[in-house]
Amino acid sequence: MKSAIRNTIRDLRAARSMTQQELADLIFVTRQTVIAIEGDKYSPSLEVAFRIARVFAVPLEQVFQYDPSSGRRK
Amino acid sequence: MSRLSFQEKMLYAQLVGLLVVGAYYAHFLVHRQPGQHWFHAVILGVILLFVSFRTFLRRGSGSVVEDERDRQIAAIGTQWSNLILWIGLVAMLVMYWDHGGLHSRDFIVGLIFHLLLLAGFARIVRELVAYRMAA
Numbered sequence: 001m002k003s004a005i006r007n008t009i010r011d012l013r014a015a016r017s018m019t020q021q022e023l024a025d026l027i028f029v030t031r032q033t034v035i036a037i038e039g040d041k042y043s044p045s046l047e048v049a050f051r052i053a054r055v056f057a058v059p060l061e062q063v064f065q066y067d068p069s070s071g072r073r074k
Numbered sequence: 075m076s077r078l079s080f081q082e083k084m085l086y087a088q089l090v091g092l093l094v095v096g097a098y099y100a101h102f103l104v105h106r107q108p109g110q111h112w113f114h115a116v117i118l119g120v121i122l123l124f125v126s127f128r129t130f131l132r133r134g135s136g137s138v139v140e141d142e143r144d145r146q147i148a149a150i151g152t153q154w155s156n157l158i159l160w161i162g163l164v165a166m167l168v169m170y171w172d173h174g175g176l177h178s179r180d181f182i183v184g185l186i187f188h189l190l191l192l193a194g195f196a197r198i199v200r201e202l203v204a205y206r207m208a209a
Contacts, residue, residue, distance in 0.1 A: 021137065024137060024138065025137055025138070028138050029138055029141040029143070030079050030080070030081075030137065030138050030139065030140070030141050030143070030144070031079075031137070032077075032078075032079040032082075032143075032205075033141050033142075033143045033144075036143065036208045041207070041208045042143055042208050044142070044143075045142050048142065
């Protein structure tokens with residue numbers, strides 16, 4: 001199921017020629033988790049989200065965007 | 075590079091172990107004869123194999139092998155396992171209250187054994203489904 005949180009990790013990673021495994025190692029998660037986050041199938045914790053933003057040296061809102069019109073509703 | 079995470083490989087290994095124990099138990103039920111049945115040896119063997127497999131894979135992986143997503147999925151699996159255990163225990167109590175007993179000691183042992191197998195199976199399958207849905 002798709003999450004209501006969108007992200008630009010794939011683009012940010014591609015711009016830096018970084019592999020999923022390299023990013024996973026930098027933010028201390030598995031490569032499968034990076035795949036799930038990029039596919040909008042898993043919303044990471046705040047801590048992991050901040051780590052990702054830090055790796056790319058960009059503000060958090062440039063990495064993650066909240067889109068209430070899509071994804072699951074509670 | 076493998077598409078399966080360390081935790082998924084572990085779950086498949088657990089599933090195989092569970093099937094081996096279940097199959098051995100089914101074989102015992104069909105060919106029931108008095109004497110030694112080596113259940114303890116089979117269960118111990120399966121646990122040892124699993125621990126060796128886990129250690130081998132963990133050493134082979136230089137990266138993170140478990141993270142917050144794995145823990146979240148493990149919690150979902152544990153919920154399912156607990157639910158089945160609770161339902162089974164309540165069913166046993168109902169049997170006891172309604173019939174004034176649980177037939178025999180063998181019946182109780184069989185019931186608990188099947189309950190544990192079922193709970194383990196439900197946990198593993200639920201976790202594997204969760205991994206596939208969020209992959």
